[in-house]
Amino acid sequence: xxxxxxxxxxxxxxxxxxxxxxxxxxxxxxxxxxxxxxxxxxxxxxxxxxxxxxxxxxxxxxxxxxxxxxxxxxxxxxxxxxxxxxxxxxxxxxxxxxxxxxxxxxxxxxxxxxxxxxxxxxxxxxxxxxxxxxxxxxxxxxxxxxxxxxxxxxxxxxxxxxxxxxxxxxxxxxxxxxxxxxxxxxxxxxxxxxxxxxxxxxxxxxxxxxxxxxxxxxxxxxxxxxxxxxxxxxxxxxxxxxxxxxxxxxxxxxxxxxxxxxxxxxxxxxxxxxxxxxxxxxxxxxxxxxxxxxxxxxxxxxxxxxxxxxxxxxxxxxxxxxxxxxxxxxxxxxxxxxxxxxxxxxxxxxxxxxxxxxxxxxxxxxxxxxxxxxxxxxxxxxxxxxxxxxxxxxxxxxxxxxxxxxxxxxxxxxxxxxxxxxxxxxxxxxxxxxxxxxxxxxxxxxxxxxxxxxxxxxxxxxxxxxxxxxxxxxxxxxxxxxxxxxxxxxxxxxxxxxxxxxxxxxxxxxxxxxxxxxxxxxxxxxxxxxxxxxxxxxxxxxxxxxxxxxxxxxxxxxxxxxxxxxxxxxxxxxxxxxxxxxxxxxxxxxxxx
Numbered sequence: 001x002x003x004x005x006x007x008x009x010x011x012x013x014x015x016x017x018x019x020x021x022x023x024x025x026x027x028x029x030x031x032x033x034x035x036x037x038x039x040x041x042x043x044x045x046x047x048x049x050x051x052x053x054x055x056x057x058x059x060x061x062x063x064x065x066x067x068x069x070x071x072x073x074x075x076x077x078x079x080x081x082x083x084x085x086x087x088x089x090x091x092x093x094x095x096x097x098x099x100x101x102x103x104x105x106x107x108x109x110x111x112x113x114x115x116x117x118x119x120x121x122x123x124x125x126x127x128x129x130x131x132x133x134x135x136x137x138x139x140x141x142x143x144x145x146x147x148x149x150x151x152x153x154x155x156x157x158x159x160x161x162x163x164x165x166x167x168x169x170x171x172x173x174x175x176x177x178x179x180x181x182x183x184x185x186x187x188x189x190x191x192x193x194x195x196x197x198x199x200x201x202x203x204x205x206x207x208x209x210x211x212x213x214x215x216x217x218x219x220x221x222x223x224x225x226x227x228x229x230x231x232x233x234x235x236x237x238x239x240x241x242x243x244x245x246x247x248x249x250x251x252x253x254x255x256x257x258x259x260x261x262x263x264x265x266x267x268x269x270x271x272x273x274x275x276x277x278x279x280x281x282x283x284x285x286x287x288x289x290x291x292x293x294x295x296x297x298x299x300x301x302x303x304x305x306x307x308x309x310x311x312x313x314x315x316x317x318x319x320x321x322x323x324x325x326x327x328x329x330x331x332x333x334x335x336x337x338x339x340x341x342x343x344x345x346x347x348x349x350x351x352x353x354x355x356x357x358x359x360x361x362x363x364x365x366x367x368x369x370x371x372x373x374x375x376x377x378x379x380x381x382x383x384x385x386x387x388x389x390x391x392x393x394x395x396x397x398x399x400x401x402x403x404x405x406x407x408x409x410x411x412x413x414x415x416x417x418x419x420x421x422x423x424x425x426x427x428x429x430x431x432x433x434x435x436x437x438x439x440x441x442x443x444x445x446x447x448x449x450x451x452x453x454x455x456x457x458x459x460x461x462x463x464x465x466x467x468x469x470x471x472x473x474x475x476x477x478x479x480x481x482x483x484x485x486x487x488x489x490x491x492x493x494x495x496x497x498x499x500x501x502x503x504x505x506x507x508x509x510x511x512x513x514x515x516x517x518x519x520x521x522x523x524x525x526x527x528x529x530x531x532x533x534x535x536x537x538x539x540x541x542x543x544x545x546x547x548x549x550x551x552x553x554x555x556x557x558x559x560x561x562x563x564x565x566x567x568x569x570x571x572x573x574x575x576x577x578x579x580x581x582x583x584x585x586x587x588x589x590x591x592x593x
Contacts, residue, residue: 052259058206063141063185081110106171109166118215176486264285271288279575303556312472332417343395348445349549352387366552373571393447425453
């Protein structure tokens with residue numbers, strides 16, 4: 001009897017294995033991997049790239065972090081549906097293979113790449129896309145990318161059509177298309193759903209998480225994190241891009257991020273060859289490293305002005321605090337309100353001198369709302385309030401702001417108060433504090449007394465955007481993209497970051513109403529030429545009214561070892577490592593490390 005049962009078991013086992021094999025073969029045939037091919041990319045596999053960040057990562061989840069040191073790592077672990085090419089500034093397909101928009105300009109149908117897998121081997125489908133938007137829209141999560149995806153404060157409605165098709169429905173036509181999806185990481189629903197449901201989403205991919213628990217679609221996955229020392233990433237074996245020879249990317253075996261808080265120490269280690277790339281050099285470090293650049297060990301490149309700019313703005317808020325006291329003395333605010341005063345202050349500032357003395361030539365004077373480094377959108381024809389103390393004096397005199405008692409300081413108001421105000425800036429930001437000192441000296445030459453007060457960043461943010469307890473602020477702002485559509489929170493008078501007077505119920509000033517109208521036209525138009533024309537008008541209005549006085553844009557100067565190939569430096573962050581999936585390293589050097 002036993003002899004008869006054994007052959008039957010063997011036959012059943014054989015049939016089961018055959019069925020599973022056929023099922024697996026059928027699945028592979030049905031879902032081949034839809035690789036993204038890079039026809040201009042070639043390289044040699046292998047090697048460990050050494051980079052550096054100035055702080056331990058607070059999270060490995062791109063949704064929950066915005067600090068450059070953190071996103072430099074998190075963005076290597078994740079991938080987006082649509083990606084911005086940092087060389088061309090164009091939006092390109094990523095996990096989304098293609099998409100169509102309907103006649104209304106509101107509804108996008110997105111087709112996903114098939115056969116793609118997360119770094120743990122689990123499949124990527126439309127369910128992951130829908131879940132990601134569910135998380136982003138949850139106000140309890142407070143994702144830094146939530147505002148980027150909203151249109152007029154409203155999230156798109158996301159619908160799954162099938163496993164590889166999703167539909168995004170916006171409340172109005174979106175002029176910039178799907179550009180806002182750049183950097184929005186697609187999450188593995190099956191891996192993080194439970195943590196999300198249990199209220200543990202924010203900590204699920206925190207510093208204490210096991211590397212195997214952090215799953216993404218990026219070119220690399222987490223291998224090791226040693227607090228205060230390093231973060232090590234390894235190649236994602238399931239990555240979905242290929243080079244022109246059909247080789248699966250990335251080329252690098254691994255990336256090691258050393259934790260180096262001090263920028264001078266970082267530059268010294270780069271000079272010594274311990275670090276392969278340095279994302280952005282200070283002016284002092286550039287001057288030192290440039291002297292030995294001819295030895296052929298590394299390359300430094302001045303990319304010109306980046307997107308980050310330093311501004312001064314005055315408090316134009318006409319409201320009162322909880323005690324009923326005006327945010328700014330009404331007579332002083334009346335001075336700040338005058339366009340002639342703001343233009344006079346701008347003419348008094350020696351931007352070229354700031355670039356030479358503080359940035360050692362690695363800064364570019366600015367006169368409009370966006371950096372001249374934004375070659376795609378910058379309006380070269382805006383009026384420029386260049387350094388001209390004589391013109392500043394004329395404008396101040398026309399406002400009857402005169403030094404009537406001969407003490408060198410002009411007076412204002414019925415009681416002839418000295419024209420003086422306090423400029424808040426960030427404590428510990430050496431460059432910004434030095435700019436404040438130069439501005440103080442510049443304004444003194446035209447009869448304006450300026451006190452510079454440095455305070456902690458959190459306090460500065462609260463006073464500038466919440467309590468409005470200030471007179472003037474010197475601060476920096478870094479757009480994440482070249483397109484102006486992602487800065488509507490600045491352009492609109494109702495915006496949270498309409499710095500000089502945020503959250504207006506309706507535009508207080510005629511020129512703000514004009515900018516509001518133009519901004520609405522900009523974000524609704526899908527015609528590139530029309531969009532450029534509209535934003536040129538916005539820039540012109542800003543440069544004439546100067547609600548915030550542009551000072552300078554810092555030049556972007558990255559460096560990289562000559563052992564590294566396929567480097568395409570960009571003024572967008574992250575300047576060198578943004579295309580880590582195609583960076584290469586000399587194989588002999590890599591073998592020694």
